[in-house]
Amino acid sequence: MKSVTLKDVAKAAGVSYATVSRALSGSHQIGSDTRERIIKLCDEMGYTTNYVARSMVTKRTGLIGLVVPSIDNQFMSEIAYYAEMSARGHGYNIMLCNSGPDLKQEKTVVKLLLSRQVDGILIVPQSPKTYENIRAYTDQVPTVFLSENLRDQPQSYVAVDNSRGTYIGTKYLYDLGHRDILYFGRRHTTTHQFRAEGYIRACQELGLTPRFFNSEFTRSSINNGYQLAKELFAKPVDYSAIFASTDSNALGVLKAADDAHINIPGQLSLIGFDNISSTALPRIELTTMEQPKRDMAVQAVDMLRDKIENGTQGYVHQILMPTLIKRSTCRDLHEPG
């Protein structure tokens, strides 16, 4: 188990261990012949540099803490994938933490990450209260949020333009001939405020009257959406389309509609938001607004790297454009049904 250290190869090479360090680090304070000799020797002896010891002196760990409410969630696992790939490409490793289910847990893991001396933190907040919850730590280490923030929050983040997403989506529905569009889902958290806002704005421009079916659920999930949609479908369906605040909710609506024998998209059109991978499944084929997860992830680590490596201070907000993914749950009313 005892691994070979700098000293070992230094002794074997007959040089000081400072020299070995320089040979490996690509410093030009060393002769090219000795460098090659040493590198070859390191290879033979199976030397691998000890990051812990290096971190000790450089005061940089090359570690990025990734905290997500729960990694077994399609949105977050996709983000995690791209973030890890990108981070590793730049010499960083990812320390993964689930912050769910409550704020206490979230605070705990952030504190833990600080103890671990991570160079930066990438966090998708579990609730709008997250900012306040961990504010004590966000000024001790570079942090970027993956989610739209409250306006004027002193934090950096990258997010999709939620408001624009719902705007584009309802306009699409309008162009398909829909005039009675119901917005379904949460409204009280930041992200959902923006989404509702875009819907309202589109309605105003298009001369439609906004209609809501709200939930007080703290978390959007298929099952929550299903329960809520069952309530909804107990009443008469006097609208031709539903804009669900998230894909999870939309999936719940789909299930409830099937139960109630409401044909989608025959009788009712449905559009979601996020483009989680399940939406592309056979028999689902949900039309939705896509969050560019890959771009979000790589831009977030770029932003974080900039803070870490260049010490960039201020707060930067990166807003990405959502795109409409047309699939099979929206009917064009101009075509015969």
Add this chain to the structure above:
Amino acid sequence: MKSVTLKDVAKAAGVSYATVSRALSGSHQIGSDTRERIIKLCDEMGYTTNYVARSMVTKRTGLIGLVVPSIDNQFMSEIAYYAEMSARGHGYNIMLCNSGPDLKQEKTVVKLLLSRQVDGILIVPQSPKTYENIRAYTDQVPTVFLSENLRDQPQSYVAVDNSRGTYIGTKYLYDLGHRDILYFGRRHTTTHQFRAEGYIRACQELGLTPRFFNSEFTRSSINNGYQLAKELFAKPVDYSAIFASTDSNALGVLKAADDAHINIPGQLSLIGFDNISSTALPRIELTTMEQPKRDMAVQAVDMLRDKIENGTQGYVHQILMPTLIKRSTCRDLHEPG
């Protein structure tokens, strides 16, 4: 950015920093009054112990490397979730690495993890060649595999009993009245060899003739399954049920069946393997064999902890039982259709 160290609080408390260390570590080599005074002081000064420095001397990092082919995969992200929760509960943190797409990448990340001085590695192999690929490292650090191994491989692992899974599944189909069951999917990797084996064994016991529709795909995905199933459905459907080697494949079959207007389960029954979360979706409701991901993950970290903390040497193989999840894709032929 300069954080407060042991020395700082030692100076403030007027004691040596060894004493502060002892106060925090709960050693009994210290007076209870001084301990409390110091702990209080640490709190006030906002001291957090530096894990990097600690690791330096204890030669333990409390880090577990988790390497998965790609985290944006439902099976792996669920495993990751439970593994992280369990590990953190025992004082470990997870360093996440995607090993895809090739063996070279996999080897690279494992080597990286060693440099990072992780205490142990949890790995879901990307192919049967993984064992050979990283053998040089697995004896340098405790490692447990999450997947069924080649028999007699000198490695520890936890896995589901794949053979038993397909056995149970085809027996279920038999009990439903099915006599012509087609096995669909890969056969050449370890896991799939076992799965095919269980199917064959059940057929023999039940007096059925095994039938295969193989693929040479290196990776089972919905789309690969779809392409293969299209070929399959170009020929006459002279069987009443399909056992798909994975849920992903099953989903592809579902899509192709819809395309070909083959009613599932009306004309054709379908069963999958893994119970990935998509299978529970509305309109899908795939009957499948469940891998107990939670148990697999926690048992894997327990096994790893045992190796790390007790220095347990040998190779232990933990085989978990799969369970049948009955949903809506298998028809009971005894009932009128």
Add this chain to the structure above:
DNA sequence: AAATAAAGCGGAAACGTTTGCGGTCTCCAG
């Protein structure tokens, strides 16, 4: 040919912690 510069390398400190060893002090028993 002498002076200066530059290149190549070694010595040693430093990073923040844990822990074995030894020292001091208190307290109680003899």
Add this chain to the structure above:
DNA sequence: CTGGAGACCGCAAACGTTTCCGCTTTATTT
């Protein structure tokens, strides 16, 4: 009153690097 046993705490080494500083050697310039 003295001896010894604990209890409590300080000293210092050690973990494996990186990097600053300075020394020697070689090359370059005048």
